[in-house]
Amino acid sequence: MRQENMRRLISVASLVILALVFGFTSNGFFTATNILSILRECGITGIIAIGVSFVIITAGIDLSTGAAVGFVSMLCANLLYNYALPAGLIMLISILAGTVCGVLNGFIVTKLRVPEFIATLSTQYLFRSMVFVFAIREMGVITNKKITDPGILIMGGSINGIYLVTITFLVLAVIGQIILKKTKLGTYIYATGANRKSADLSGINTDKVRWTVFIITGFLCGIASIFEIGRIGSATTDLGTGLEFEVIAAVVIGGCAFSGGRGDIFGTTVGAIFMAVLQNGILKYNLPTAAQLIIKGVVIVIMIIFDSVYNQYMQKKIHEKANEEANEGVQTAGGEA
Amino acid sequence: MKKKIVSLFLVGAMAATMLMGCGGVKTDSEAAAGDSGEETAEAAEGKNAYSDEIKIGFLPNVIGDSCAAAWAEGMEGYLSNFSNVTFNVFDGKASVDTENTIMEQMINEKYDAIILQATDAAGLAASTDKAEAAGIPVITCNLDADTTHTGLVAGVDVEAGQQIAEHIGETLGGTGKVVIISATPGATKGENIDKGFKAVMEEKYSGIEILDEQSGEWLTENANTVMNDFLTKYPEIDAVLCHNDAMAEGAAEAAKAAGREMQIWGVDGESKMLDYIEQGLCTGTVYTDCQRQGAACAQFAMYAVGSGITAKNLSATPIVKMAPIVVTQENLSEITEDMRW
Known part of the structure; x- marks a missing residue:
């Protein structure tokens, strides 16, 4: 079996085992409503994780996604409250604002040569501060207002129980996988992450690739924001706080390596569902908060350690196989001589 | 290449928009109202507070502050009189997202009543509506949700x-x-x-x-x-x-x-x-006597479960107000040991 397929199988098996553990040890886990609810919960994380997977495959990181969602959501809520713009226009603005966040990240990273970690940590603060700039105020005091536009609220809705955010996530995941596996950009993303210098030498404009993946992430943050405000029916100043870590955890659990060049959107989708199952299952135990956090942390750490050990093992096997082939080549060459 | 990428994402966005446009899309509370036809009817009749299995959840803004601990203690103190009541406390982690997720989970698990300290009034309105539409009374504690619901036990702000x-x-x-x-x-x-x-x-x-x-x-x-x-x-x-x-x-x-x-x-x-x-x-x-306030929330919840009252029976949220007591050195002794939390 190819290494890639083996890794996918392991991801899916981990998810199934986790679901079975919760299914047999808690009440009401394997009900249709709960499963649809899990798929809803992973929607927003999953949509952003598609973009962040691209970034991580290029060996980058994006810590600003949660704040970008907070900023875009607040901007939309503000425009809805103060100007009563139509829902379609709000959605367009949301996607544009998210994309602008991505453009800015890409610019700082590729043009100003700031490392991704520092650049996106800084923009995280910048976007979070924009949340307060656009927050709705009454008598100088921040006041969160209910969104009443049905065109926006419907985005938090469902068709026959399946939430729109789930459908959109799955559609975007398929598109993301096609981009990674079937387009030139996908090849360039892998090449940039696997070895940027070699990619540069082979004529790939790696700066352009890195900028593009940040723009895609921003674009997806814009889409996620629409679903966020649609579901909550408001935008609050803490919206999206900590979301970036959920997203990164989903991406890494799904098999994308921080070192770059490895992973895909299939894995990320499994990772996003894994995170939602974990959250949902833990809540069913009614454990104290500390215990919940410990379980969540331990499971994530185990998954990441496993990924690292598995990666090292596979690398070793590849090297062994390469050495064997090289030795066979030498022997054959010797025999012929 | 750029065009291909943009068009792929736009196709996705269009597909999603078409799905929304083709009707049949229901908001959360519409879906909950539709799903809970029978349950709503049962809830309207109410449950027997002494014999039926009753599950009540308390979702405060954060579990780690002394106010929330005192509320939970007050609720537990009152509800422990009923052997048929299961009482669970969750942690909202001061996050609207987390509170919404937990609300959804309590709705799915068919809790009989939810006591909520809403991190944000507007941000918790949709899930409060969803719970009420599913026949689950929501009693807010101190921090209200911006929608009509079964009750509010308000501290002073x-x-x-x-x-x-x-x-x-x-x-x-x-x-x-x-x-x-x-x-x-x-x-x-x-x-x-x-x-x-x-x-x-x-x-x-x-x-x-x-x-x-x-x-x-x-x-x-x-x-x-x-x-x-x-x-x-x-x-x-x-x-x-x-x-x-x-x-x-x-x-x-x-x-x-x-x-x-x-x-x-x-x-x-x-x-x-x-x-x-x-x-x-x-x-x-x-x-504020938070233990007493917690007990009042629990009493309100038991009343709603027993009577079957939910938002659909109400035109505005009924409010119970706790007394504001200004404490300085002069009247400190009025707050006796058993009132401290």
Whole structure:
């Protein structure tokens, strides 16, 4: 079996085992409503994780996604409250604002040569501060207002129980996988992450690739924001706080390596569902908060350690196989001589 | 290549838009109302409070503060009288997202009543609607949800701000300088305390100047830092309003370290604050009997479960108000040991 397929199988098996553990040890886990609810919960994380997977495959990181969602959501809520713009226009603005966040990240990273970690940590603060700039105020005091536009609220809705955010996530995941596996950009993303210098030498404009993946992430943050405000029916100043870590955890659990060049959107989708199952299952135990956090942390750490050990093992096997082939080549060459 | 990528994503966006446009899309509360036809009817009849299995969940903003602990204690104290009631406490982690997720889970698990301290009034309105539509009464505790629901047991916030403003205004004789250490921006309780305080100041004590207002994010250590900054910036401060007791304690420590004297006010009435008042480090607080408030929430929830009342029977949210008690050194002894939390 190819290494890639083996890794996918392991991801899916981990998810199934986790679901079975919760299914047999808690009440009401394997009900249709709960499963649809899990798929809803992973929607927003999953949509952003598609973009962040691209970034991580290029060996980058994006810590600003949660704040970008907070900023875009607040901007939309503000425009809805103060100007009563139509829902379609709000959605367009949301996607544009998210994309602008991505453009800015890409610019700082590729043009100003700031490392991704520092650049996106800084923009995280910048976007979070924009949340307060656009927050709705009454008598100088921040006041969160209910969104009443049905065109926006419907985005938090469902068709026959399946939430729109789930459908959109799955559609975007398929598109993301096609981009990674079937387009030139996908090849360039892998090449940039696997070895940027070699990619540069082979004529790939790696700066352009890195900028593009940040723009895609921003674009997806814009889409996620629409679903966020649609579901909550408001935008609050803490919206999206900590979301970036959920997203990164989903991406890494799904098999994308921080070192770059490895992973895909299939894995990320499994990772996003894994995170939602974990959250949902833990809540069913009614454990104290500390215990919940410990379980969540331990499971994530185990998954990441496993990924690292598995990666090292596979690398070793590849090297062994390469050495064997090289030795066979030498022997054959010797025999012929 | 760019065109291909953009078109792929646009196809996705269009597909999603078409799905929305083709009707059959229901919002959360519409779906919940549709799904719970039978349950709603059953809920309307109510359950037997002594014999039926009843499950009640409490979802506070955060579980780690003394207020939430006192509420939970009050609820548990009352509900422990009913052997048929299961009571679970969750942690909202001061996050609208988390609270919405837990609300959804409680709805899926068919809880009989939910007691909610809404991190954000507007942000929890949709899930409150969904719960009510599914026949689950929602009782909010202190921090309300911005929609009609079964009930609210309100502590004091606007009134607390008003009463502190009255005390400061009177004791300073209508002139002086005040600073405010506020809650996390956007927090409803903080906003309401501010509203009450500023309205009285503007209306009655225009000679009192509010020098500055910075967020201490509900935390003692942050308030201490903010207060240190105020003390270096302003040579004259007559009074400090903090949106909770924890921050007032931090401000008091900063003022004590700087050797400066001024009035320091908090809101809540937790036991540590009462000690600070006793020692003269803080001036006063607006006390709420949180255990009693918790018990009132639980009683309200049991009443709703027993009667089958939900939002569909109501035109506005019924409110139970807790009494605001201004505590200073003068009346500290009125808050007896058993009332402290």
